[in-house]
Amino acid sequence: MDEPSKKQQILQDLKKLVLSKASIVYILSDEEDRLETLLKEFCATFQPKPKLFIWTPFQGLIGEEETIENSKTPFDALDRVIQRTDQAFYLFEGIHPLMNSDPLLTRKIKDVHRALRNRYSTLFIIAPVLVVPEELRRDMVIYELPMPDASEVERILNSVVTGSPNAAKLTESLTPELKENMVKAALGLSLDQAARAFRSALIGRATLDTSVIDGVIEEKGQLIRKSGILNLVTNRPTLDEVGGLENLKEWLKKRGNVLSKEGKAFGVQLPKGVLITGVSGCGKSLCAKVFASFWGVPLLHLDMARLYDGTVGEPEKALQIALQTAETVAPSVLWIDEIEAGISIQSQKAGGGAQSRVFAS
Numbered sequence: 001m002d003e004p005s006k007k008q009q010i011l012q013d014l015k016k017l018v019l020s021k022a023s024i025v026y027i028l029s030d031e032e033d034r035l036e037t038l039l040k041e042f043c044a045t046f047q048p049k050p051k052l053f054i055w056t057p058f059q060g061l062i063g064e065e066e067t068i069e070n071s072k073t074p075f076d077a078l079d080r081v082i083q084r085t086d087q088a089f090y091l092f093e094g095i096h097p098l099m100n101s102d103p104l105l106t107r108k109i110k111d112v113h114r115a116l117r118n119r120y121s122t123l124f125i126i127a128p129v130l131v132v133p134e135e136l137r138r139d140m141v142i143y144e145l146p147m148p149d150a151s152e153v154e155r156i157l158n159s160v161v162t163g164s165p166n167a168a169k170l171t172e173s174l175t176p177e178l179k180e181n182m183v184k185a186a187l188g189l190s191l192d193q194a195a196r197a198f199r200s201a202l203i204g205r206a207t208l209d210t211s212v213i214d215g216v217i218e219e220k221g222q223l224i225r226k227s228g229i230l231n232l233v234t235n236r237p238t239l240d241e242v243g244g245l246e247n248l249k250e251w252l253k254k255r256g257n258v259l260s261k262e263g264k265a266f267g268v269q270l271p272k273g274v275l276i277t278g279v280s281g282c283g284k285s286l287c288a289k290v291f292a293s294f295w296g297v298p299l300l301h302l303d304m305a306r307l308y309d310g311t312v313g314e315p316e317k318a319l320q321i322a323l324q325t326a327e328t329v330a331p332s333v334l335w336i337d338e339i340e341a342g343i344s345i346q347s348q349k350a351g352g353g354a355q356s357r358v359f360a361s
Helices: 006-019 032-043 074-083 103-116 150-162 167-173 176-186 191-202 212-227 246-254 261-266 284-295 304-308 315-328 340-348 353-360
Strands: 024-028 051-056 060-063 088-093 122-127 140-144 231-233 299-303 333-337
Touching (some): 006 150, 150 176, 150 191, 212 315, 246 284, 304 315
Parallel strands (some): 024 122
Antiparallel strands (some): 051 060
């Protein structure tokens, strides 16, 4: 039996929440457009079909066929939610900055919970950060919206290619293998970011080749640079540029399809990591670059010595940000450089301390 796609899994998760009469669902995501589309599809799975109202501070509560008057302020909008008795879903966008600053708003949201907890109606709040007042912790369900999967990203790629001026030539040169690699390079981006990456990579092109992947990966560089800790390495040498190390090359070639559809379907396990040691100049850095180039994914550089020198803040927090960023732009290769800096510092600390915990991570 085939596993459900990520989109189908999201719809199933939302249905479980609604059927369990979850009154307030806090969705961690910054993809408002994507969530709106998902909720519209979600409404269509019910009979009779419930209404979906979307609230923003400037427009109030707006549905596909109905606009609720006098609902621009959060208090008025939440009052309308409480007063309605029909089954409906409500998506609030941009309310989270007010939730910790206004205790009366917290109380009003609590009233919404009490009004909806015995109905099949749900208030959805979308925000990129978690802002849950203590009074609402027991009343809210937190749901982290997964990033788009390959099928969603492929749909965006197809729409960008077919909508370009050179659509015919681009479509002809877009081989199945190249399409899969472009989609793989864009995984970890939001749908808007993926569309922007594809459009940027296609500028000035009449046909497509493997060099287009670098343009897609560059969009991930925007996310990586914002972390302030990781660097995106753009130098992408080939496997042929590595002299010797035949055992390492053979290990890598055996895992050449680990990120492909066929590899995943066959159940090939992702490698956990590789530890490369040696004297300066023996090719350790080159090998790290080749790994990312071989798999066609971004290479993220994390300098452990810089992590410990205090220029990026507390080491534990900095490492957490770095790992979260790496997970966000996955699949990718994380190159941890100068890892011996963590070993030497840890050995000098009695009891380990923060440095020990960082190295253990």
